[in-house]
Amino acid sequence: MATNVKVIAGDPSQGRTKSSPFEHPYALIPTPSLPTDGSKPHGALLNAVEMFLVHNILIRAINSILYHAPLVKLHDDIKDFLHFCEVFVDFTNLHHDSEEEHIFPEWARACGQPDIMNENVAEHTTFHAGLQELRNYAKQTRDDTTRHSSEEVIRIIDSFAPALTTHLRNEIPTVLQMQQYPNGDEQRKIFAKGVEKGAAQADNTTQIPFALGCHDAGFEGGKHRFPSLPWFVIMGVVWWYGGTHKATWRFCLAICIVGQRRRSFEIVVSEHTRR
Numbered sequence: 001m002a003t004n005v006k007v008i009a010g011d012p013s014q015g016r017t018k019s020s021p022f023e024h025p026y027a028l029i030p031t032p033s034l035p036t037d038g039s040k041p042h043g044a045l046l047n048a049v050e051m052f053l054v055h056n057i058l059i060r061a062i063n064s065i066l067y068h069a070p071l072v073k074l075h076d077d078i079k080d081f082l083h084f085c086e087v088f089v090d091f092t093n094l095h096h097d098s099e100e101e102h103i104f105p106e107w108a109r110a111c112g113q114p115d116i117m118n119e120n121v122a123e124h125t126t127f128h129a130g131l132q133e134l135r136n137y138a139k140q141t142r143d144d145t146t147r148h149s150s151e152e153v154i155r156i157i158d159s160f161a162p163a164l165t166t167h168l169r170n171e172i173p174t175v176l177q178m179q180q181y182p183n184g185d186e187q188r189k190i191f192a193k194g195v196e197k198g199a200a201q202a203d204n205t206t207q208i209p210f211a212l213g214c215h216d217a218g219f220e221g222g223k224h225r226f227p228s229l230p231w232f233v234i235m236g237v238v239w240w241y242g243g244t245h246k247a248t249w250r251f252c253l254a255i256c257i258v259g260q261r262r263r264s265f266e267i268v269v270s271e272h273t274r275r
């Protein structure tokens, strides 16, 4: 069976809007366009685009977890699925820690607005407990996969995903608002440095393949190139580091290299069970 994953509109504050397995229960965030007249984009605009793309990685992972939770039945499938849940939590925490430690304070300093990111940082606390609950569930259930309950996974996700996805949207206007300051290049450098520091803290065999696997290079017709690395470097990273937990990445909804979505999630699971 071949089908496409379709993006549907929805207000994340209203919770998920699932109507078919191949639609995104939580809507992806559309990105702003860059200038087409050849003018140099402001650093804050470039930062916002990258931030959107990273936020969509998180939303795709949430949607994948919701979709796969009731589909995984066999021990190996459940184990790999729970590992995917764990990596999702670790990547989300790493993203927010990097913002709080390396990026937001520097933006506030550079723009002379100490409180500029305060509301966004405060929102980090609104979903932290839910993320931790998911991580605990995944870790405990991996030891005894017979205890896996899709209802429990969906309950945990729905307890924090509305707050998380609302936060992921709310952060962008703050970043875009920084276009009013003339130090775009400095803002851009701060962001790049923060991302670099975050990447240095990431686990190469888990968080990096997770991010690459949940980014869809074909999103919005592939209008943004992300990550901004040569394709052969990305392929090398996927090949070198992705192999350690290869089975976990079956649960990624997209793959950044080819920009093609999975044909069907059932196939992802059943292909594995035939190994």
Ligand SMILES: [Fe+2]
Pocket: 051, 055, 095, 099, 171
């Ligand atoms: Fe963010």
